[in-house]
Structure formats: structure tokens, C-alpha cells
Amino acid sequence: MIESMEKRRTIRSYTNKQIDDAVLLDLLKIACRASNTGNMQLYSIIITKDAEQKKKLAPTHFNQPQVMNAPVILTFCVDVNRYQKWCKINKTEAGTDNLMFFTNAAIDTTIVTQTFCTAAEEQGLGICYLGTTLYNSSQIADILECPKGVIPLCTISVGYPAEEVGQQLRLPFKAIIHDEKYTDFSDEQIKEIYKETDEDESNKEFVKINNKKNLAEVFSQIRYAKKDSEFFSNEFLNSLKARGLLF
């Protein structure tokens, strides 16, 4: 396993080979063995294999080709609906419409997603997270007929790899790990930490194409621009409130 984890790459292109149902279910069962808050299992997993459903989902993921190309799309949802219903038939109030419950459920949902990914990759499958899920969670919830208390959080495409890709750069380890206390960074240290990223040829090309001065501009002004983040934050907050996940 450790080897498959060390060598992993995100895979966006898949062969025609289908994933055996038993294999998929086994991997999902393994994922559900992961830790979760108080064993409430505040998540649900929706399997999409049907081409018509994929067609409906594709625009919500900004038509990223892997939605149609992957044999399986998995949507991992925060789910307080099941827990609420259990409380209701036991005549007690669940009290789940708050940030604490949502954050716990979001952590649990992410844990189960990532555990699935690690297990799937070890079995030779390739995965890709679709970050678009947060942008259009409400529309995805409608397509998947999620009731109140359920909101999509993580989507992954999964299938047998049809591409060989290099590993992405990561920041140097000293940027991530702190010993006993967080040691903040000087400007010089930040420059050093981001040196390899800033000087990477494909990143430089990316800066040029986008007509920006540097990679930080591309990220902060185009890929994750403040106004877009604020727009989608508002959409997401409204979606959480409308679906009874936040008061």
C-alpha cells in the first residue's frame, strides 16, 4: 500500500473497462471502516453509472470531461437526514442545524471519501476529486434527489487509468511540518518555499497564457479570485440553510 500511496497521481482519463460491482462495493465497505464522529456516520454515498445521470451532472462540474469518461462517479454527501429520522421516531430532537454538526459531518464525509480513494488506488484504479462540487452543491443535490439534511461535499471520478502522468510538485516539507509550535515564515522563507513552484516551467507557461506577472496572480486573480470565492460562498451558505444544515 505504502508504495501505491507514495507513487499516486490524480487520473483524469480512464479506459473503457468497467469496475466490477463487487469490487466497487468492497472498496466502499472498506471506506466505511474509517473513523467518524461518535459513530453517527453522517454521510451518504451516491453511485452514478447511468449515462443519462452523468449527462445531467456534467454541467454542474463545468463539463470536466472525466464526468462522462469515467465508468463511475461517486458523490459523497454530508447526511444528517438519516440521523434526524432516527431521533424523530425515538421522539427526541436531533439539533443538527449548526456549524458544529455540519463541520463534523463534513470531516466524516471527507474521511470516508479519501479512505475510498486510497483503497481504490491500491487496487489499480485512478481517481480525481471534482472541486466543482462545492460550487454547485445545490444543483447536484437536486439531480441526485437529495432530501433536506443532505448536501454533496466531495465528488470523485473513478476508473482504470488510460494515461500516465507525472507527479505534481508539492511544497517542500518544511513548509508544511512544524515541530511543537507553528513557526511563522519571513518573506525570504516564503520565497524559498515557493521557489520551485514559481520557477517550474509548466507553471511559467501557465502564467504566460494567462497574461499575468506571476503564479500568485494567476491563483488569486483567476483560478481562485476573491469575487468568485465570495459568490460561491454565498451560494453554498444559502444552500446549507435551505437544506436545513445551518440555521
Added chain:
Amino acid sequence: MIESMEKRRTIRSYTNKQIDDAVLLDLLKIACRASNTGNMQLYSIIITKDAEQKKKLAPTHFNQPQVMNAPVILTFCVDVNRYQKWCKINKTEAGTDNLMFFTNAAIDTTIVTQTFCTAAEEQGLGICYLGTTLYNSSQIADILECPKGVIPLCTISVGYPAEEVGQQLRLPFKAIIHDEKYTDFSDEQIKEIYKETDEDESNKEFVKINNKKNLAEVFSQIRYAKKDSEFFSNEFLNSLKARGLLF
């Protein structure tokens, strides 16, 4: 790996055996290979081994014994500080104080946490998530000297297992998995799904000790009571705002 994932149990008691530094760092490096949003790596990991630091952390985790007992405590933090500083020296605004950035960073932080856990378990280590992190994130941030833009999200204790414990019950698979669309549950289905949980002897004992009528009451009135969740939600929201993670 698949076997270690299938058989995993949360471990709260550890032997005196220390974790070799090189082993720990290798596992953390492997964890950082996991997927993350736009390769921004919006997380930091703080290693606690020092007994004095553990003593300070213990009350923030409601004195759960594994904080002192484990050779290593790892605090995985949402971190937009490093990214902000990179943007600043490149004279561009990061725009990270919104729900979208926070949720993305929280997902990334959880992914790296859980990837570490899976790798560590495969190497014979045992882990336990400390859900208390969200309750006292601000106090933990102070102890670990986190600057603005950094907030603890997941803490795990890790060490070599000194206990053998049984696997916890999980809900039946049909409660979690939905095919193509979410299929909502009737009262009868909810009863069936929770039957094994409700009838479990140790859960029944737990209900009796707590002087409640059923397990749903214990969860909704004691363990995750609405008023407590709302109190800690407010604390957490204030903490996110004070630390510049939400506007």
C-alpha cells in the same frame, strides 16, 4: 493494505515504544501526496512530542488520556497564512476569508489527516481522532502559536497499540449507499437500519447508565445535545472570524 483497512480499529492506548522520527516523517510525506484543491496545500501539521506541550493540550481535549499516553499528537490545521504571504510578496490579494476557501481548506486538511492515518495503520501504528479539536480550536491554536489564517481542525493521537479492541458496529451498507439517486427512508426502514445499533448490548448499557429511554436520546440529549452544539458552533464561528478565516 486493504487488509489493514478492513480490520482497522481506533486505538486509544499505546505502548511506551516511541515512533522513529524517520518513520513519522515518511508517513507524513506520503500523506502530502494526497489530492488537494488546486495544489495550494492549504494545511499545516504540528507535531507534539514534548510532555510539557501535551500537558497544555490535554485540557483542551477534555483530558482524554491518550493525549498524555500517546508518543505523538498531530494537529492538522487549515492554513491560508502561507498562501496569503505568498500572494502578498507577489503584490496580489489572496481573498481567503470566505466559506468557500475555508471549506476547501478543511476538506484538504481532512484528506491529509486521513491519508496519514491509513498509512500509519498499515505500518502497525494505531490512531484516534480527537473530536474535541473543533470545540476548543481557538485555545489549541494559542497553545501551538498559530498565527492568523491558521486553525486546528483534526487532531490525532498515534502510537503502537497497547490494547486489543473489537471493531465497532457500522450501519448496514444499504443505509449508506444509494444507486443513481438518493432513496429516502420510511420510518420502518429507519427502524430496520438502526435495529442492530439499538439492540446492541453495550449500547443498551450506555442507555441505562445515562438514564435515558433509548440510544437516540443519549445522542441527541447528552453526547451531541443541541444546546452544546450551538454553544460550540458559536465559539468556532467566532474563532474563524477572529483568525481571519471568515469575514
